Amino acid sequence: MTAVDVDHARTDHAGTDALADRIRSLVLPDRVHGSIYTDPDVYARELERIWYATWVYVGHASEVPEPNDYVRKTIGPQQVVMTRDKTGAIHVLHNRCSHRGNLVCDAERGNAGSFRCPYHGWTFANTGDLLGFPFNQGYGGSRARAELPGLGVVPRVEAYRGFVFASLAPDGPTLREHLGAAAERLDRLCRLSPSGEVELTAGWVKHEVTANWKMLVENETDGYHPQFVHSSIFSISGSGIGALYSDKSTAVTRALGGGHTENDLSPEFRRLGVPMGWAGTPEAKIPDYVAAMRAAYGTETADEIMIDGSPHVMIFPNLFVAEIQLFQIQPLAVDRTVQHVTAIQFKGAPDLNRRLVTQCVGSVGPAGMLLADDAEMYERNQRGVAQRQPEWLDLTRGVHRERVDDDGHTIGTATDETSMRAMWRHYRELMT
Amino acid sequence: MEIVANEFATVSVSVDDRGNGTRLRLEDLRTGTVRHLDALELESIVWAPESWMRALLDPSQHRWRDAERGPDQESLGES
Known part of the structure; x- marks a missing residue:
């Protein structure tokens, strides 16, 4: 059968790519224009160039x-x-x-x-x-x-590692090439299981927001907002995570390449040196898990794994692993997005898994506080960018203190917008 | 009795021992149509090639075959 080109936005009648030119002018190294979140033509091209072309x-x-x-x-x-x-x-x-x-x-x-x-x-x-x-x-x-x-x-x-990706494009980079350094973050997640495997068996919550999907991608590794947006759940739960997102923190925001980004809190977890401290769960409450980990990896390595904790990584464009929960981002329209959320479960760790489900009910369940906090910001943000002035969103936080780590990745402090700048660079390449 | 169901079909399954030996009783609960399968028929299904099972799933081969072919015509495996 003959394929029909339905990407009307690709070229204008003169054969030039006016939309590409416009997108180049809307996505700059230090700022993006508000219309990038609201323009239906931009969204149509995102479907063709990102969602229906790259690995998802x-x-x-x-x-x-x-x-x-x-x-x-x-x-x-x-x-x-x-x-x-x-x-x-x-x-x-x-x-x-x-x-x-x-x-x-x-x-x-x-x-x-x-x-x-x-x-x-x-x-x-x-x-x-x-x-x-x-x-x-x-x-x-x-x-x-x-x-x-x-x-x-x-x-x-x-x-x-059991994470299934698909591409609607018959040709292109391999999945391993697409993941790049992000693959190691999935390894880091899987090694928290005594059997090395993650299971997504806890069921899903679908949370729809009236906001553009890129607001969510940016927010997932924005370390600047937690102390403001999530202060209530941090105070109620007694979580120390919020304090890790500060300029005094040794945690870093990292651009992993390919639009993938992370907030790496492991330097702080190592400084604190408490196994399972990242999960807010004392060893004594999960003795079977701790024993299984030490039996599987040996005490020294197991303790390192349990101290380093789980990744906080956004794999462009739609997989977000946030330590104990996993989000799948699904755009439905230029201003409608669904987050599919589940509690991560580690194979062979029933006592830990029970606690993770309970924690996720509190954070991202139907009445969870963390996801509701973010959803409110997404929807306010979508309404905000529709206003006429000022036209641009600023991306400059921490640009003067960015550096390159030993692996060649650009890093900033825990609260810097290094991740957003990296995401937009990749987006601009794909879209133009 | 057990129910085997998915979104495409709902069938009850039970072991019928009213005769001189046991047999399986299958009932399509959406129509009430019943078929019994004895041990040898079940064994044959277990050993049947995959192509036979794929052919069985063609609706034109049984329930929705064209009327002009006749209600008693055995059609499986041919056009």
């Missing part, structure tokens, strides 16, 4: 543990189904019947080797193959099956 996090292998398990997932506004076939291979399929375009799967998750569209009964294998359809004489018999299309198959699907 889709789901975790632990969400489809058994053959023929499936879960509904998203790639931006696109509805997809992540399946594990009979042989154990993972596929990502477009959730759209090849007959009349109906959604084929409705349940959030299930177990099925084949899917039957409820509209006219077209039936597909969980690999996307068309298995058949009712009353096939209308198509000249079952031989027509070979001529008719199956479900759309997302062309590239790869996993790293």
